[in-house]
Amino acid sequence: MSTSDTNTSANEMYTLRVNGRDCDVQDAWIGESLLYVLRERLGLPGSKGACEQGECGSCTVIMDGSAVCSCLVLAASATGSDIHTVEGLSPDGSLTDVQSAFLEAGGVQCGFCTPGFIVAVHHLLEEIPDPSEEAIREALSGNICRCTGYGRILEAVQIVAAQRRGTV
């Protein structure tokens, strides 16, 4: 590998499948993360960029059925994958039950971590509809909140689980 062919040009073209739709990406630089492409090229700024190193979870998306940090996915490598962002949880823009519960429980302060949490919680409840507190904590251990102290976030998840069980 010669260093003289370092790629700084922006001429990549590829297609990503996001929220059920094929999205063309044009004139991209090869090194762009999925987070960058979602926010800056595909008009999907719901996923947030905070740490850009996979430590905070604010960029969480679902990719091929798993919650991943989109800041650590090379966008150009994600062709052929099925990607779902926070925007895709409610195509018509209305609040999901998880989002409503976060508001009801007071689990949103600055709101920056919230999209990442919403995606992670939706994913958790699909895998484990009736999670124990420990399971909730483990599932959300990749999402950091600097405002709420997590208590109300935990409550929000428990509210939704109970609602879905029909035991509220």
Add this chain to the structure above:
Amino acid sequence: MVEVNLHGRALSTVISLRQVTELREWQYRPTISRLTIGAGVPYAQMESGEIARLVPALSQAARTVGSPQIRAAGTLGGNLGTCSPAGDGLPVLAALDAIIHVIGPDGARDIEWADFMVGVKKNSLLPGEFVHSVSLPVLEGWQGYAKVGTRNAMVIATASACLVRDSDEGLVTVALGAVGPTVIRCRQAEKWLASTIDLRHGAALDADIANEFGRRVRLEALPIDDHRSTAEYRRHAVGVLATRLLVRSFA
């Protein structure tokens, strides 16, 4: 990607392995009692299920990796490529004398764990080579992994240890992470233990031996002071982990 995102790492040619399904497969061969795991198998797949049943220490280590999001993406290939002494999977590979299967321009070769990690973030891959898979023995007997960090998740090891008890052979192996320029196999402590007590099924372990084992493990650690911890604490911690894992192996 962290280097690209944060440090502006320049990229030349990028080859994505995401769709090379062979790297994401694993296979158990009962006739030779070996488990082969592709370099691209995510840690999430090692946390439970068949891999966890076959190599429990690996599942325990996998569960300590980062977060669910990181476990969905992180792999043994990644741990091996980076070769950080704190890599969560590496003490397990060391304690089990894993074999690293490598492919390069001159063909395939096998590298024994002891020859693979040669320094901090230094492995013995030659230019053009990549890790294809790792194979591990599937053993009878207890094995476990323990990690000390500043919080319960999303944390790099301050100190870590893997202990494997091979009941058939009457051996214990113990490997330490984050306390040296490489992952450290405590071969002196292992030899001492094997010569001191009967390590096959049914033997009993007394507290003095367990503590002496921890003391001897401490002697083989090579920890440093850094922004995360001190050499003194790390040395203390690995002794505690080794004793604790040994006691659990006899419980």
